[in-house]
Amino acid sequence: MTSEAQWLVPPPSPKGPDPIPLDRAFLRSIGLPPPEPGPDGQPWRYRLELSPTVRAAFRAPTGIMPSQWAERYFIVTEGSRPGPWKNENAPYAAGILDAWAEPYVRDVSVMAPPQLCKSKVAEILLGYIADRDPALTQYIVPDESSAAELVDERLRPMFEDSPRLSRLLTGSPKDLTAKKFQLRTMRVMLVWAGSTARLAAKAAKYQFRDEIDKYPVSPSKKETSTEKLLDKRQRTFRWDRKTYRASSPTTATGPIAMAVSVASAVFDFWVRCPICGHMQRMYLTAPDGRPCLRWPDDERDPNRIEDGSLAWYECERCQGHWDDAKRDRAVARGEWREERTGLPLFSHLRQHKPRRIAFRLSALLSMFVSLSEYAAAFLKAKGDKLLLRDFCNGYEGTPWQDYEVERAEKDILALRDDRPRGLVPGGGRTACLIGMVDTQEDHFIYTVRALGWGSSLPSWLVREGRVETFEGVAQVLWDDVYRDVDGVEYPVRLSVIDSQGNRTADVYEFCRQHRGKIFPLKGEQRMTRPHDFTRIDHFPNSEKKIPGGIKLLRVDTTVFKNQLSAKLSILPTDPGAFLLHAEATEEYARQMCAEYFDEEDSVWLCPKHRANHYWDCEVYGLACADLLGVRHWKRPEDKKPASAPASAPRPQPHSSGRVGLPSAIARRRG
Numbered sequence: 001m002t003s004e005a006q007w008l009v010p011p012p013s014p015k016g017p018d019p020i021p022l023d024r025a026f027l028r029s030i031g032l033p034p035p036e037p038g039p040d041g042q043p044w045r046y047r048l049e050l051s052p053t054v055r056a057a058f059r060a061p062t063g064i065m066p067s068q069w070a071e072r073y074f075i076v077t078e079g080s081r082p083g084p085w086k087n088e089n090a091p092y093a094a095g096i097l098d099a100w101a102e103p104y105v106r107d108v109s110v111m112a113p114p115q116l117c118k119s120k121v122a123e124i125l126l127g128y129i130a131d132r133d134p135a136l137t138q139y140i141v142p143d144e145s146s147a148a149e150l151v152d153e154r155l156r157p158m159f160e161d162s163p164r165l166s167r168l169l170t171g172s173p174k175d176l177t178a179k180k181f182q183l184r185t186m187r188v189m190l191v192w193a194g195s196t197a198r199l200a201a202k203a204a205k206y207q208f209r210d211e212i213d214k215y216p217v218s219p220s221k222k223e224t225s226t227e228k229l230l231d232k233r234q235r236t237f238r239w240d241r242k243t244y245r246a247s248s249p250t251t252a253t254g255p256i257a258m259a260v261s262v263a264s265a266v267f268d269f270w271v272r273c274p275i276c277g278h279m280q281r282m283y284l285t286a287p288d289g290r291p292c293l294r295w296p297d298d299e300r301d302p303n304r305i306e307d308g309s310l311a312w313y314e315c316e317r318c319q320g321h322w323d324d325a326k327r328d329r330a331v332a333r334g335e336w337r338e339e340r341t342g343l344p345l346f347s348h349l350r351q352h353k354p355r356r357i358a359f360r361l362s363a364l365l366s367m368f369v370s371l372s373e374y375a376a377a378f379l380k381a382k383g384d385k386l387l388l389r390d391f392c393n394g395y396e397g398t399p400w401q402d403y404e405v406e407r408a409e410k411d412i413l414a415l416r417d418d419r420p421r422g423l424v425p426g427g428g429r430t431a432c433l434i435g436m437v438d439t440q441e442d443h444f445i446y447t448v449r450a451l452g453w454g455s456s457l458p459s460w461l462v463r464e465g466r467v468e469t470f471e472g473v474a475q476v477l478w479d480d481v482y483r484d485v486d487g488v489e490y491p492v493r494l495s496v497i498d499s500q501g502n503r504t505a506d507v508y509e510f511c512r513q514h515r516g517k518i519f520p521l522k523g524e525q526r527m528t529r530p531h532d533f534t535r536i537d538h539f540p541n542s543e544k545k546i547p548g549g550i551k552l553l554r555v556d557t558t559v560f561k562n563q564l565s566a567k568l569s570i571l572p573t574d575p576g577a578f579l580l581h582a583e584a585t586e587e588y589a590r591q592m593c594a595e596y597f598d599e600e601d602s603v604w605l606c607p608k609h610r611a612n613h614y615w616d617c618e619v620y621g622l623a624c625a626d627l628l629g630v631r632h633w634k635r636p637e638d639k640k641p642a643s644a645p646a647s648a649p650r651p652q653p654h655s656s657g658r659v660g661l662p663s664a665i666a667r668r669r670g
């Protein structure tokens, strides 16, 4: 034994663990003074004490994921399969459970019809929290009676029947009510969305929001929305809070559909054909129109299909028939995959570390719903709007397309006049043309719009579409010739191109090459002025100089989106209308309706998966009009070409029966 080590090895202590010899150099390196002998001649000892937090971390059984925990400790107390929880009975649940536990995940949303275990997932996670990380937890349900039902039929039996969880009960029946659900280690606050006082009561680390589409819109008129109020309750735990939302969907703007639309990763469940092994998503009808859920061609009676179990599912590759048992096997061998990357759940999570994730499920995947029941529900709903809505929400797990949105799209199409695509309004109505380009990853969406004279700022869509390259953009804006019905040519006076996203450097270079004709544009949600120029001398994220520099047009998009929204509500025959040519498409109309205004935050939002490129282009267009000051332009009296007699047929907004109008369009305009 070396002399150094003698200091550090005291006589064995009668109680406590054996000391560990330490190296002097190590002690110095961590800043501790070298040990000296005590007054009793015994060498000093260092005592290592872990903080309670660290000890708690070590005490917990390590590495157990919620899905494993569930199989070990969770007992299903009701339904057709009571007994210990088995992941194989709901293969999609395990992924949701374990994804929730990933440290960076904060929000988990599950949009699914009934019978897909989405409440069960919440209960398992609650048990897991109570066992593993006790902390104040709020469980929010739509109303008071749901809270009582939740306690009586699910939570109390769940804690009483599991040997692991029953240890956490206080033993007093008074502690297991909807008003007070108190465990030995933590409290579960049951909140129903109608109870403002309870909502405002305390901050919670964990929240479960069940059936959020059934929450009343706002607990009281003075309060903000229930969801926003719930968000406030978690602010204290900004860094380690977790929120679980689950609901059957209602409409495309309902809370769960919105939660899915703002998620940064959205997962669908893929299943594996038990016959050929091919992985696929399950559909009633595939996106390409191929029927997937089948029943005999000559059978249309939903009751006979359901009673006789006549429906089957057809594999997209081998066309093999799956009955319910094969379907269950396909689901059992399935996995979650992210919508855009196509990656399996945990590959995507670990690669992208998203905070907000969402899962979508259809009842086609549920072993509690037979294929024939699903087919029958669809056949019964066919042709009946209300039943179809129930089918979408209750079986497909998809939100019902808002009637409002459909109507809004029709209103947009009503703004079409009689001009064919590409024709500039004539008769001296047009003050100038402007061009707007929205930049996408591998293509561009553009609009060319004619601005009219006068302070009401009338305008007409001349041309819109998609081009693949910068050359294509240049062609549309400066090479193609735009004429009115009298042959008068109009150049594109000002153009802007969206410079945000991954192609900023290319856009800057393009604008530099066409200096004076086009500006790179950056939309911002709030600015002190509607628009402003910023000088840019360098390419983004690089030292490389932009020769001569360029001016970046920054635009307050909220201002111009408000303006565009107001413009779109002007009737086509009224001054200042925002008109389209006769060939404007439904796709254009759809994109113009993509965004909605969030009253709470006073911002425009676009649900994910909804294209809004034409809307963006037209927003930029209003900014261009403002920048040019077209409203204040003096109309030159000599503008009218003498060659055009006053009686010549001119396209007028919203007149009908003009020559050359395609009949299909005339019909659609009704």
Ligand SMILES: [Zn+2]
Binding pocket: 273, 274, 275, 276, 277, 278, 315, 316, 317, 318, 319, 320
């Ligand atoms: Zn197959």
